[in-house]
Amino acid sequence: MKTVSFTQMKDGTKEDYDLLAEAERPYHALTPERILSELKRQNEDTLSGYKITRMQHGLQAATRARREGADIDWIVGALLHDIGDGLAPQNHDRFSAEVIRPFVRDEVAWVVEHHGIFQMLYYGRHYGWDENARDQFKDHMHFQACADFCERWDQSSFDPDYEMDTLESFEPLVREVFSRKAYDPAVLQEGVSRGLPPLQ
Template sequence: MKQVHASFRALADSTASDWELLTKAFVPFLNDLPNRILSQMGELAHDHGGFPVNRLEHCLQTATRAYQGGQDEEYVVCALLHDIGDILAPATHADLAATILKPYVSPENHWMVEKHGIFQGYYFFHHIGLDRNMRDQFRGHQWFERTAEFCEKYDQPSFDPEFDSMSLEDFAPMVCRVLSADRLMAKGPEA
């Protein structure tokens, strides 16, 4: 089957019918986002970065601990995806994860993912010549304690080769629900 493409070569030359065609093509692409996210998560299995477990296992442990801790589905998906940026953006991995999640999650979960790298530093920054209390710049913020708890309970203990994690497949339905096109559309363009 021949694919139909928009006719313009510059956006200024586009027409309403071009954008109708593009919108129809975008919906299936948007609906496939959870599959692309899960595929990218699978790539984390190929890198240990010197840690006791690979990056995927770390994410699975973090999400499993959050799930077992009674956190809601959105929080668990944030825990699963919090380090999705490790391979593509190692210096800004938390920002990449937060950008992916922003249109789909609450402001407090977005902030938690966005800031977790600094908060996680409390547990090791002093070993690499950085200020372990760097997170204190956010002390007093309404989501400081939430983010500190995420790192303490779920993120920082999740490097245990003996831990029995749930699988990526176990989390797939949650990812599909949280990153659904319907959820995005319900939140609106300002999400």
């Protein structure tokens, strides 16, 4: 396999970086497979103390989103909102947001990034934490979307009896989202706040 000429990045040539860009294409193309593999790994054990696995929680949230008529960005965002839990349990929300940020609407990435602090509304008082810590974002354009995401799709998705859709049913959506051009302004739509679909 051909390799670059440098041992320090600052010494690389245009040819070196062209070589790397070409070599990385197949790896980037397999991002959906790595995402799906991580979701499957999250099905190996239950969330500590919960009645379901991490994967089931994501499936339930995504199923709720799909059944409420959410678009593909919201559905994939709901499915992957806790994808960072395995490697970064103390800041999984921000980790998860960075996984999806290049490929989804900015609104969805922001909601995933902040859902942890918004979820404290439901349990913060039991730990002596500020359950209203989310209020620091009350003037943010995506505040209501995050509050709705947590109420409708996240906090309600820990039910072992909920009839959730299968991971296989979401695989085409994951592949579609992660095959988008990264950081495409037409996808990111910065400054746009649509919110969740209205309840029927």
